[in-house]
Amino acid sequence: MTIVVTDARIKTLLHTPTRVSLRPRYEGSNICTWIGFKHDNYLVEEAVLEHFRAAGLSSRVLYEEWIRMTKTVISAWSAVSPFGIGREAFVSGFHAGRSAVTAVDREQWRTPDDEVCLVPGFSPAAALGRKGTRAMDRVTGLAVSAVGRLIDESPDPHTASDGEDVALVLGTTSGSVQSMMDFTRSGLVSEKPYFVDPARFPNAVMNCAAGQCAIRHRLKGPNTTIAGGRVSGLHALKYAQRLLNADRARTVLCGAVEEYADARAWLDLHSRGEDETGVVHGEGCVMLRVEPEAAATGGAHATVEAVEVGVFDAVGDAAAVLGRCVRRALDRAGAEPADVWTVAPSGAAGALGAAEQAVLDQHFDPAAVNRVSRLIGDTAGAAAMFQLAAVLALAEQDDVRGRVAVVTAVDRDGEAGCAVLRLGR
Numbered sequence: 001m002t003i004v005v006t007d008a009r010i011k012t013l014l015h016t017p018t019r020v021s022l023r024p025r026y027e028g029s030n031i032c033t034w035i036g037f038k039h040d041n042y043l044v045e046e047a048v049l050e051h052f053r054a055a056g057l058s059s060r061v062l063y064e065e066w067i068r069m070t071k072t073v074i075s076a077w078s079a080v081s082p083f084g085i086g087r088e089a090f091v092s093g094f095h096a097g098r099s100a101v102t103a104v105d106r107e108q109w110r111t112p113d114d115e116v117c118l119v120p121g122f123s124p125a126a127a128l129g130r131k132g133t134r135a136m137d138r139v140t141g142l143a144v145s146a147v148g149r150l151i152d153e154s155p156d157p158h159t160a161s162d163g164e165d166v167a168l169v170l171g172t173t174s175g176s177v178q179s180m181m182d183f184t185r186s187g188l189v190s191e192k193p194y195f196v197d198p199a200r201f202p203n204a205v206m207n208c209a210a211g212q213c214a215i216r217h218r219l220k221g222p223n224t225t226i227a228g229g230r231v232s233g234l235h236a237l238k239y240a241q242r243l244l245n246a247d248r249a250r251t252v253l254c255g256a257v258e259e260y261a262d263a264r265a266w267l268d269l270h271s272r273g274e275d276e277t278g279v280v281h282g283e284g285c286v287m288l289r290v291e292p293e294a295a296a297t298g299g300a301h302a303t304v305e306a307v308e309v310g311v312f313d314a315v316g317d318a319a320a321v322l323g324r325c326v327r328r329a330l331d332r333a334g335a336e337p338a339d340v341w342t343v344a345p346s347g348a349a350g351a352l353g354a355a356e357q358a359v360l361d362q363h364f365d366p367a368a369v370n371r372v373s374r375l376i377g378d379t380a381g382a383a384a385m386f387q388l389a390a391v392l393a394l395a396e397q398d399d400v401r402g403r404v405a406v407v408t409a410v411d412r413d414g415e416a417g418c419a420v421l422r423l424g425r
Contacts, residue, residue, distance in 0.1 A: 013055040020047045070244045073300035073424065076289035078149040079389050080142050082117040082282055082376045085127065086149050093375070094393045100376050101280055111265035117282035117377030118260055128216075135199040136212070138283075139176040139259035143209040144216050146285035147253060151217060154289055167221035167249035168210055169239050171232025171256030173381035175206035175225070178261035209257060221249050229411030230346045231309060232256045233286070233384030234419050238307040240290045250295065255287035256385040264380075272412075275350035282377025286385035300424040301392050302405070305333035309417035318355040322408060322416040326363055333404065333420040337363040341403035341423075342394055344387035347373035348410050356410045364406070370394065384409040388419070395423045 022043050052058065078086060082100030083093025093100070100117040109116075124133040124141030128148075133141065147168070174180075183204045186196045202208045207225035214223050222243060228235040233256040240252035260283040272279065293303065308325040312318050330337065343364050345356050360369055372390035373379070379386050384407060391405045400423045407419040 009056045013052065013057060016055070018047075018051040018054045020050045022046050022050075070241070071293040072241050072244055072290055072304045073293050073296045074288050074302045074304065074392070074421075075291055075296040075298060075300050076150060076154040077287065077301060077389060077392055078146060078153050079284060079286045079386070080119055080122070080127075080146045080149065081284040081286075081386070081389075082119055084120055085122075085145060087153055090389060091393045091396055094372065094390055095397060098375065100282070109260075109265075110262050112269050113265050113281060115280050116260055117280060117375075117379075119284055132216070135197070135203070137176045137179045137200075137203040137208075137259070138261065139172070139179075139257055140203065140209040140212045142259060142283065142285040143170060143255075143257040144213050146255060146257070146287045147213045147217055147219075150253060150255075150287040150289060162218075163250065164220040165248075165250035166219050167223070167240070167243050167252045168214055168219050169222075169224045169226065169236045169243070169252055169254045170207075170210040170213070171226050171228060171236040171381055171385065172206065172209070173229055173232065173258060174227055175208060176203055176259060176261070177267060178259070178263040179203035179208075181263045213253075219253065227381070228309075228415055229381060229413050230348065230383040231409045231411050231415040231417040232381045233386075233388065234307055234309055234407070234409055234417035236385075237288075237290070237304060237388075237419060238309065241304065241307065244290070244292055250291065252290045253287055254290045255285060256382040257285035258380045258382040259283050268380075273350050276352075277349065279349050280377040282373070282379040284376070284379055284382055284386065286382060286389045288385075288388070301395065302421040302423050305335070305404075305420045305422050306330075307417070307419045308332075309415065312414050312416060315351045315355060315412075318352055318410050318416055319358045322356060322359045322410055322418065323362065325416055325418040326359060326406070326408065329406075329418045329420045333422070335404045335420060338365075339404045340364055340368055340406050341400060342391060343369045343406045343408065344391050345369060345371065345407075346383050346387065346409040346411075347371045347378075348412070349378075352410050352412055356408060359408065384417070384419075388421075391421060391423075395425070401425060 079090040081090045083089045101115050104113050104116050124136040127145045187193045210225045226235045236254050240254040243249040306329040308329040310321040310325050312321040387407045403423050405421045410416045
């Protein structure tokens with residue numbers, strides 16, 4: 001049998017050798033103690049990837065040109081937000097333009113903040129009942145509540161969570177920093193270091209919330225936690241697309257969560273730049289039901305046309321990287337900046353926010369920009385998902401079928417991203 005190869009890149013891959021010089025850079029490399037077999041595997045993998053890149057077949061090219069791409073849609077969504085619990089509460093509060101900012105209750109919180117945006121009256125026990133919530137932390141309670149609401153509000157709640165092909169992807173900043181610090185502190189101040197409450201240890205693990213969502217709602221498919229700051233929601237959405245493209249799941253419950261806590265407020269105070277002023281912290285969780293277009297029998301709120309993410313080393317590079325993400329996403333969606341009906345930015349503070357604003361000014365009509373963070377505060381790891389929820393909430397107000405919406409996000413840890421949606425229904 002004769003195989004005719006016409007793609008020049010494949011010819012290069014098969015016939016042109018690549019010389020690669022690599023050093024181990026994983027476990028033990030910082031003290032020149034290499035493990036042998038494991039590092040051999042790492043180096044072989046790196047060399048193969050470099051050979052593909054040299055032939056013009058980077059991982060991005062392979063993914064976009066060679067993997068069967070499934071058109072994905074958002075068929076249902078829900079939120080636990082400072083406007084209240086459930087999708088209707090968020091839509092109502094957002095359309096009314098109601099600010100959720102309240103004064104900090106000094107009897108409950110020991111934070112440097114004066115104002116905050118909290119989910120009204122929320123506690124895991126109040127939202128989920130006393131059974132199984134004694135040791136549950138706030139971020140887990142928010143996520144479990146939001147997933148439950150999403151399932152209940154889906155057109156068919158049974159199929160929304162039933163089966164081993166229903167996946168969960170949850171974005172976050174770092175899980176519950178408060179739980180991590182509390183557990184560590186208990187080991188330091190107790191009579192013995194091991195006199196700690198073992199029931200609270202799972203809360204200190206970043207993927208605890210996603211695991212509890214799967215346990216309580218009987219989700220048996222892939223379960224993933226993604227940490228990426230304000231860009232976490234976009235990472236989660238892109239990961240959901242990959243699961244569907246690879247036939248790893250039939251449906252993906254995709255979202256992001258962030259809690260308000262003393263530890264988060266103090267850490268943010270000491271890590272933010274001098275130009276990042278006027279920050280009001282928020283909290284909550286947004287969950288989407290993402291599935292192939294053919295499976296959305298009840299119609300779709302939006303089609304996910306493209307998701308692009310990038311990284312930068314310094315704040316000065318943020319605008320260039322975000323600009324590339326925006327242009328690439330619009331190009332993949334077959335849209336022009338003039339086609340965009342609404343834009344939802346992350347609204348970061350300081351120089352980072354100015355960089356994001358510069359990209360918006362360059363590409364979009366200022367009248368198209370809406371900023372949900374002004375109403376519900378800085379929701380950090382859940383920010384991009386709340387921006388997406390704001391777009392979907394706007395779409396429920398008017399007949400916007402077929403219109404294009406853009407979500408942008410930047411994070412101080414060096415990440416930027418953009419999602420392009422085509423609205424439905």
